[in-house]
Structure formats: C-alpha cells, structure tokens
Amino acid sequence: MSNVRSPYVQTLPFGNSFDDIEKGKVASEFADSIIRQGFVRKVFGLLGAQLLVTVLIGATILGSPTIKSAVLGNGAFLLLAFALSIVPLLYLAISEKARHQFPLNLILMAIFTIGEGVLVSACTARYNTDxxxxxxxxxxxxxxxxxxxxxxxxxxxxxMGSYLYAALLSLFVAGLVGYILHTPLLTLAISTGGAALFSMYIVYDVQMLMGGQHQYKVTPDEYVFAAINIYLDIINLFLYILRILNEMKGDRN
Incomplete structure (x- = not known):
C-alpha cells in the first residue's frame, strides 16, 4: 500500500516553463490512469476466476453424496486443504518476491484457491441446499x-483501515465468546456484525485498487494479493450471510 505515484510511471523530460510542467503533470497522470485501469481489470479477472473455481469445487463436492462423504468425512484431507490454503497465503504475505514473480504468484494463488474451495465446501455442508x-x-x-x-x-x-482492523479484532473476540456460549441471539448478532464489517472491507479494498484521489492505494505489481483480499472479503461475507439465514430459519445444526 502506498500513497505515492506508481514506480512504473515515468515523467517525460519537458521544459521548465509552467506550461510544460502542467503538460508533464497531465501526461504522467494519464499514464498512471492507463496502468491503473489495466491493473483493475487484471485484479477483477483473477477474482472472477477464484470465485468460479470455488463454486465449481463446492458444486462437485456437495452435489455428489459419495464425494461429499468421502471428502468431508476424511479429517486428513481437510487438514491438507487447510495447509493448501494457509501456507501459500502466508508465503505471499511475507515474501514480496513471491507476490511479484510470475508465474509463481499465480501458482500460489491457484493452490490457495483450491484449498479454500474445499474448506468453504466443508463449512457449507451442514446447511440446507436452498x-x-x-x-x-x-x-x-x-x-x-x-x-x-x-x-x-x-x-x-x-x-479507515485502522478502524476496520480494530473492528475485525473485536469480531474475533466476539466469535470466541459466541462459540463458548452458543446462544442463537448472540450468533445472529455476531453474524450480522461480521456481514456488515466485510461489506465495508469490500468497499475499502475496491477503493484501494482505484488510486486517483484516494489517500491510500495498492501498487500495480500487487495484483495477486489485491485479488486475494477481495476474494476473502466476499467469502467471509457469504459465510456470515449463510449463518444469518440459518439462524433466521431456526435451524440449529
């Protein structure tokens, strides 16, 4: 994240007059806009691919009782799926080289998405299909x-990043309390708060892509991590909405 101009934007060597400086500023802003538009298209393209893979994995596992019982009843397989999800994500988070080096970044993203797809399927397995x-x-x-x-x-x-992070920590603590007490009203309240928080995170992360006059922005070489951030926002929003609907219907599985 940075609030400075992208290192890929080069200002042409214009003259020293005020008019030339203004022309240079316009040219630089135009170049930045073109790069940013390509970056946004790339992020949303990767995001769409991640969501499609997740839906296909879920449909494959949950659509077949045989596959569902074989996969979700195998603790070792679910542990492997967790490792496939968390290890690439941590590697991408701590390694700038991994995030920027093609095709390593896309391979890590693909592994993460497959693992996450299996875990999401496991989370949704106990809910009714409707x-x-x-x-x-x-x-x-x-x-x-x-x-x-x-x-x-x-x-x-x-x-608002610091405020959202504080709210996320509060949601985590509330989730632990809710897990211990396991009361329907508290579960509904936590799920509603979680859905609201990740809705705000979607707006936050999308604006981070846009650049322009926003205070903070994601640099164009962080397209993989940017896509993963929004993907996780959407997945968490889906899971909280699922819990809300389940509580409203009165199922206590």
Whole structure:
C-alpha cells in the first residue's frame, strides 16, 4: 500500500516553463490512469476466476453424496486443504518476491484457491441446499452493489483501515465468546456484525485498487494479493450471510 505515484510511471523530460510542467503533470497522470485501469481489470479477472473455481469445487463436492462423504468425512484431507490454503497465503504475505514473480504468484494463488474451495465446501455442508443457494444470490447482489458504490462514491474509505482492523479484532473476540456460549441471539448478532464489517472491507479494498484521489492505494505489481483480499472479503461475507439465514430459519445444526 502506498500513497505515492506508481514506480512504473515515468515523467517525460519537458521544459521548465509552467506550461510544460502542467503538460508533464497531465501526461504522467494519464499514464498512471492507463496502468491503473489495466491493473483493475487484471485484479477483477483473477477474482472472477477464484470465485468460479470455488463454486465449481463446492458444486462437485456437495452435489455428489459419495464425494461429499468421502471428502468431508476424511479429517486428513481437510487438514491438507487447510495447509493448501494457509501456507501459500502466508508465503505471499511475507515474501514480496513471491507476490511479484510470475508465474509463481499465480501458482500460489491457484493452490490457495483450491484449498479454500474445499474448506468453504466443508463449512457449507451442514446447511440446507436452498439456504446455500439463497446466500449465494444475496452475496452476489450485495457484492455487485458494494463494488458499484465503491467506484462511484466521493467518500474515501481507504483512510479507515485502522478502524476496520480494530473492528475485525473485536469480531474475533466476539466469535470466541459466541462459540463458548452458543446462544442463537448472540450468533445472529455476531453474524450480522461480521456481514456488515466485510461489506465495508469490500468497499475499502475496491477503493484501494482505484488510486486517483484516494489517500491510500495498492501498487500495480500487487495484483495477486489485491485479488486475494477481495476474494476473502466476499467469502467471509457469504459465510456470515449463510449463518444469518440459518439462524433466521431456526435451524440449529
């Protein structure tokens, strides 16, 4: 994250007059805009591929009782899926080279997405199919609406990172309390708060892509990590919406 101009933008050697300086500024901003547009398209392309793979994995596992019982009843397989999800994510988080080096970054992203797809399938397995489909539809509608809002609003959400992080820590603590007490009302309240928080994270992360007049932005070489951030926002939003629908229906599985 950086609030400085992309290192890929080069200012041409214009003269020293005020008019030439203004021309150089316009040319630099135009070049930055072109790079940023390509970056945004790349991020959303990767994000779409991640979501498609996740849905296909879920449909394959949950759509077949044989595969479902074989996969979800195998603790070792689920542990492997967790490792496939967390190890590439941590490697990408700590290694700048891994995030920027093609095709290593895409390979790590693919491994992470496969592991995450299996874990999401395991999380949704205990819910009725109609609730899962409804949650998918609501998540899709909410995500599209939030992305449209992030792209059009004049309000800058990129300066709210510290507040969102504090809210995330609070949600984690509340989740531990909810797991211990396991009361329906508390579960519904935590799930509603989680859905609201990750809705805000979607707006925050989308605005981080845009650059422009926003206070903070993601540099164009961080396209893999940017896609993963939004992907995790959407997955968490989906899981919280799923829990909300389940609690509202009255299922206590």
């Amino acid at each position: 609730i899962v489909i409804l949650a998918l539809g609501i998540t899709a509608a909410v995500t599209v609406s939030l992305c449209a809002y992030a792209l059009t609003t004049k309000h800058d959400f990129t300066s």
